Amino acid sequence: MRRLRFLTGGESHGPRLTAIVEGLPAGLELDRTGIDGWLKRRQHGFGRGGRQRIETDIVEVTGGLRNGRTMGGPLVLELENQDWKNWSEVMDPWATDQEQAQNRAVTRPRPGHADYSGGAATDQLEDMRNVLERASARETGARVMAGAVCARLLARYGIVLRSAVLQLGPHVVTEGPPTWEDLAAVDFDSPLVTPRPDREEALVEAVRAARTDGDTMGGVVGGVVRGLPPGLGSHTHWDRKLDGLIVHALVSIHSVKAAAIGAGIEVAGRLGSQAHDAIHVADGRLRRDSNRAGGLEGGVTNGEDLVARAYFKPISTLRKGLPSVDLTTGETGATAWERSDVTAIGAAPVIVESMLALVLADELLVKLGGDAIVDTDTAWEALCKRLEPWWRPRA
Numbered sequence: 001m002r003r004l005r006f007l008t009g010g011e012s013h014g015p016r017l018t019a020i021v022e023g024l025p026a027g028l029e030l031d032r033t034g035i036d037g038w039l040k041r042r043q044h045g046f047g048r049g050g051r052q053r054i055e056t057d058i059v060e061v062t063g064g065l066r067n068g069r070t071m072g073g074p075l076v077l078e079l080e081n082q083d084w085k086n087w088s089e090v091m092d093p094w095a096t097d098q099e100q101a102q103n104r105a106v107t108r109p110r111p112g113h114a115d116y117s118g119g120a121a122t123d124q125l126e127d128m129r130n131v132l133e134r135a136s137a138r139e140t141g142a143r144v145m146a147g148a149v150c151a152r153l154l155a156r157y158g159i160v161l162r163s164a165v166l167q168l169g170p171h172v173v174t175e176g177p178p179t180w181e182d183l184a185a186v187d188f189d190s191p192l193v194t195p196r197p198d199r200e201e202a203l204v205e206a207v208r209a210a211r212t213d214g215d216t217m218g219g220v221v222g223g224v225v226r227g228l229p230p231g232l233g234s235h236t237h238w239d240r241k242l243d244g245l246i247v248h249a250l251v252s253i254h255s256v257k258a259a260a261i262g263a264g265i266e267v268a269g270r271l272g273s274q275a276h277d278a279i280h281v282a283d284g285r286l287r288r289d290s291n292r293a294g295g296l297e298g299g300v301t302n303g304e305d306l307v308a309r310a311y312f313k314p315i316s317t318l319r320k321g322l323p324s325v326d327l328t329t330g331e332t333g334a335t336a337w338e339r340s341d342v343t344a345i346g347a348a349p350v351i352v353e354s355m356l357a358l359v360l361a362d363e364l365l366v367k368l369g370g371d372a373i374v375d376t377d378t379a380w381e382a383l384c385k386r387l388e389p390w391w392r393p394r395a
């Protein structure tokens, strides 16, 4: 990220999670209920574990905001862990209770988690608790707070996001890359947040069956962003190409093992005549009949909807356990099960939206600049004028 800086801190069972967003123009109006609404979406989804019943995620702003407007300094967003009270002796920053900490020690690395790899990296293989605590997807709460703020900035310029679950395990709800219209029917309160609430009963049954078997599920989430002007990103440097930045941001989400732009996966198997988006003019503007490129050509937005998909592996902690080795004794055995999700796919759309919003807000500010929001507004108007007649913002 070049204009915005974004950092998260905190552990799964520590006192709180923090997100710091630096680089927002001063004077941007924020909306607390908007951020809390996004946090609520992250706690949602059929198949979640007991943790979500303990937590009620609400944003607390401890820096960079006054009277609902950004002040120009780092914006500090915090989120309390209600579960901290059950872990304070194990997780105390200064003096842990040795016996309790020993009882909670993680000595058998769980396959699919950062336990072994992170323990090897940080010389913490005797007890991988510290790795688990930081690698936990509880951190996505911090990302969502920051993402909601970035979405607010984008919305100021008519740039809006939608997302949904497209597939749960092997159960496909929507084939191929989603369109903006496909995602219109998403009900964020439905059990699995798909564009087809009428099909969710069968999906709920599939989650129940996995739970009964002590197993877990992943899936595919789609995100679409509408209203982006052409010209965000760069065709000139590998590390500034927007497709690369988006894929990086999506794959950085816990459990995401692949990401695709537009029909990126499908077009690999097609002829060129079936892979691209012909350009023509209608009402004096450039138009496409299709959007296989997913709004990006050469690593730069082309004015069409930006379409991305993220592929989530099944949750790594299985109630029936997976074979592993105790690193203190060398004994083999199944991994232990701590309260865990059967699937977290219902929470994933808002996390995908958050990462898209973070990357796109950064790119927009790289383009527009502005220490004050009024300067950013002026630059936006100038950009829209320059892009005429081929592109105009949506009314």
Ligand SMILES: Cc1cc2nc3c(=O)[nH]c(=O)nc-3n(C[C@H](O)[C@H](O)[C@H](O)COP(=O)(O)O)c2cc1C
Residues within 6 Å of the ligand: 049, 112, 113, 114, 135, 136, 137, 140, 253, 254, 255, 256, 313, 315, 316, 317, 339, 340, 341, 344, 347, 348, 351
């Ligand atoms: C919203 C969300 C919730 C998750 N909840 C759990 C969970 O309850 N139990 C678990 O074992 N993994 C859970 N995961 C997945 C792990 O965090 C993830 O597999 C682990 O950190 C290793 O990272 P990697 O899969 O990206 O390599 C969750 C992921 C997400 C996105």
